[in-house]
Amino acid sequence: MSKTFSEWYDFFMKPLEQGKFKRVRSDLLKESNGKVLELGSGTGINFPFYHGVEVTAIEPSEYMLNRSLKRREQAKVPIELVQSGAELLPFGDNSFDTVVATLVFCTIPDVDQAMGEMKRVCKPDGKILMFEHVKMDQPFLAKLQERLTPYWKKVCDGCCLNRETDLLVKKYGFKIIETREFYRGLFVTMVLNNEK
Ligand SMILES: C[S@@+](CC[C@H](N)C(=O)[O-])C[C@H]1O[C@@H](n2cnc3c(N)ncnc32)[C@H](O)[C@@H]1O
Structure with missing residues (x-):
């Protein structure tokens, strides 16, 4: 993640975040x-949306981590920040009650490894x-998303518009408890059960 992208990220996301996304995040994270x-x-x-939980947050980019420090300070719950990618997590098996992933499987280079x-x-x-x-x-x-992805990926620091994360969770055997679609299915929320 480049320094410039991290500096502009909140600015570009602000219209969506202050509109629909705020409610979407709040509703989803109530489930944690x-x-x-x-x-x-x-x-x-x-x-800001976590209540009554203990959070460990991983993030590979030092620029993003630095920009999250203020929100960590203001949070109502303890949040530990760890610099790491999702493909190799520095935690033991069965360590967490809840795993949260928002707007991140579009960017993770090895999604199969991260799902595992x-x-x-x-x-x-x-x-x-x-x-x-x-x-x-x-x-x-869908075709438009495929066509745009090579250019989008360059501008948006690795973000792929054509990821089929909703299908990938089925491949990994997560049981779907609830899904919701927004903006004609461009965005989805999923509550999954970790069946092992
Ligand atoms: C589009 S931003 C989303 C940030 C935040 N999750 C949100 O909901 O707004 C994608 C984030 O994924 C991070 N990222 C990139 N590669 C990653 C990886 N391999 N593992 C975990 N996170 C990664 C980026 O540094 C960036 O902070």
């Missing part, structure tokens, strides 16, 4: 409980809470 692991926590945009790690560190029957943009069902829009 116990020991929570957040993957790719970025500027800490989720931190998420499953490993989450307790059996633990919760996985995801909010992601995914490849859309509508064929024209």
Whole structure:
């Protein structure tokens, strides 16, 4: 993650965050409980929405980590920050009650490895809470996402518009408890059970 991208990230996301996303994040994170692991926590945009839990947040970019310090200070719960990628998590098996991933599986280079790690560190029957943009069902829009991805990826620091994260969770055997779609299925939230 480049320094410039991290500096501008909140500014560009502000219209979405102050509109629909605030409610989406708040509703999703109400489902978190116990020991929570957040993957790719970025500027800490989720931190204000945690209540009554203990959070460990991993993030590979030192620039993003630095930008999340203020939100960590203001959070209502303890948040430990760890510099790490999601593909190799420095935690033991079955360490967390909840794993949170928001707008991050679009950017993680090795999503298969990250899914496996998420499953490993989450307790059996633990919760996985995801909010992601995914490849859309509508064929024209899906094709457009495919076409745009090489350019989008360059401008948005590795973000891929064509990731099928909603399908990938099925491959890894997570049980879908609830899904919600926003903006014609461009964004989805998923509450998953970690069946082992
Ligand atoms: C689009 S931002 C989303 C930030 C935040 N999760 C949110 O909801 O706004 C993507 C984040 O994923 C992080 N990231 C990139 N590669 C990663 C990896 N391999 N593992 C975990 N996070 C990664 C980036 O540094 C960045 O902070």
